[in-house]
Amino acid sequence: MxxxxxxxxxxxxxxxxxxxxxxxxxxxxxxxxxxxxxxxxxxxxxxxxxxxxxxxxxxxxxxxxxxxxxxxxxxxxxxxxxxxxxxxxxxxxxxxxxxxxxxxxxxxxxxxxxxxxxxxxxxxxxxxxQVIFDRSEVVKDDGTSYTVFTPYSKKWLARLEDDHLKPYPIQKYKHNFFPSKKTVIPSLKQLGFVAGKEPFPSSTPDEALIRHYDKTRDIPTIEGTTRLGIHLRFGTISIRVLASHARQWNDTFLKELIWREFFMMILWHFPRVVNTAFREEYDRIVWRNKETEFERWCRGQTGYPIVDAGMRQLNATGFMHNRVRMVAASFLTKHLLIDWRWGEAYFAQKLLDYDLAANNGNWQWSAGCGCDAAPYFRIFNPQRQTEKFDPDGKYLAQWVPEWGSDAYPEPMVDHATARDRCLAAYKKALQR
CATH class of the missing domain: 3.40.50.620 (HUPs)
Incomplete structure (x- = not known):
């Protein structure tokens, strides 16, 4: 047959x-x-x-x-x-x-x-x-790919029609599956892995959360993000279903889904970004790449509690709050002058929702070397980020309980000094 x-x-x-x-x-x-x-x-x-x-x-x-x-x-x-x-x-x-x-x-x-x-x-x-538009479906009028998010997102939204979100009805054809008796599926042990105990986030979109997403997504102490990243990564939720909800419930959340497709489009058109900076002149930066400092960042022992809280959350759960990801990435690349590829690789090891396109795109954005990136002289101040997004210190208390005691390390670098050092290194590389 x-x-x-x-x-x-x-x-x-x-x-x-x-x-x-x-x-x-x-x-x-x-x-x-x-x-x-x-x-x-x-x-x-x-x-x-x-x-x-x-x-x-x-x-x-x-x-x-x-x-x-x-x-x-x-x-x-x-x-x-x-x-x-x-x-x-x-x-x-x-x-x-x-x-x-x-x-x-x-x-x-x-x-x-x-x-x-x-x-x-x-x-x-x-x-x-896994996307609404792929490869070259959303490009400039001359057929070339976008490299800036805002015009890409405008074209994406202008192209979006109801038909793009229509689900594919599988149930009516289920009789066409190959008739089989139960087969043997390798165990985790046979695959060389061990089982975990922690439950995974639900794949069911939370309407109330998404409707308030624009107001809650930056606050790490509350459940203000959907935790759907792992389900999008492995396709346990349909992007058409999720985009349909986002279209009705919250424009900011829909914008995040468009960012996801933007980075996938960049990866498709520019696969070199896996190993090199999108803005190739940024590969001239002379990184300090101190392994002992990188290890402290990985362990959450930098002396900057917002960074340490994020890294400890990542190490313990496989998740880090979106806002804190930006702060931690900025700290590694700007304060410590450690190559963004080191941080990207560490996140790739740890993140449950790891996706190459998004991880690469966001790390290059943080380092200033990606498409549509923040300018290199934009350097997050960890203290101000804490005051703005965790003013009561609840997030810090949860993940850095020894903060404020003698057991907590002193900051490994002064913010102003690190900022000046970063600006000098970037400026020197870009003026060649």
Whole structure:
């Protein structure tokens, strides 16, 4: 029996899934698969990585639902090439469907798989699913990509129509899943990881929170942000559903979703930003890169309580409040003159909602070297940020309980001195 394959990646849901919808609408029975890609997993240093736990939980949940529909998830642990070689031997595959991913590794991986499938006479179909507009759908009138957010967001909003937010109705085609008995899914231990105990944020959008998002998002002591980042990252919520809510409930929150797509568009058009500054002249900066200072920043022992609170929250939970992320990133790059790539890599290890495009874009923004970045002479004053966004010290008390006692370290650098040093280093590099 000829079969189609649907390859789950950053779209771990059965509802409103573009590629899955197109696969099920066809004439072939659809075999759902997931690959625990060793090329990605082997790079993870932390074997208690909560993101792997999250993915594993979602795969188990998807499999339970598929079993109710008479199917099952086929799960592989290895490289995508190995997985598809095994699939081709076991099934008469006519087509493979999946949703697009825009990161450099993903595009190279998909190119390799497309080539492998083509040699076997198997078609490869990719679809837009994790964004409303992708690749070159929102560009300047001359066809070139935007590099400044405001005109991009205006064009994005002008292009947005109701049809862009229409969900894909999967349920009516569920009978087209490949009939399977329960399959064996590798355990976390078999994957080389250990289970975590902490619950993950809900994937259900909180209407009341989003309606007040513009008023609460900068206050780290309250639940003023949605915590939906991990669900957007792994596709356990549909961007179309979330954008529909945002459109009705809060323009500021919708703007944040547009920022997410802006950074994805930048990564697609300028993949070099993974390793180099968007503004290439900023790669001339002579960073101090003191490893002992970097370690203190990582541990939350800088002597600046707002920075330390954020880093400790990150280390303990895999989350850091958005406002505090900016302060911590500015402190590392501007106060300590440590290369933004060091901080970006650390966040990539720790953040539950880590997304390459957003993480890279925001770190380059903080360092002043990215597209549409804050000017390099804009340097956050940690004390003023604390006074403005945590005036009662509740956030500091939660994460830096020894603050104000002899047990808390003195500031590792004076703010005014660090500011002058940063301005001199940036100015020297940019005047060459």
């Amino acid at each position: 000829k079969t189609a394959v649907f390859w789950f990646r950053r779209d771990l849901r059965l509802d409103d899934n573009a590629g899955l919808y197109h696969a099920l609408k066809g004439d072939l029975s659809v075999l759902p698969i997931f690959i625990f890609d060793t090329a990605i997993l082997d790079e993870l240093e932390e074997k208690a990585d909560k993101r792997v736990v999250f993915i594993h939980e979602q795969i188990l949940a998807l499999d339970r639902q598929l079993q109710k529909w008479g199917s099952a998830m086929q799960v592989f642990h290895g490289t995508p090439v190995e997985a598809f070689q095994e699939l081709i031997k076991a099934h008469d595959i006519a087509a493979v469907y999946t949703n697009r991913d825009y990161e450099p590794y993903a595009t190279q991986r998909d190119s390799t798989i497309a080539g492998l499938l083509k040699k076997e006479g198997i078609s490869f179909h990719t679809f837009k699913d």
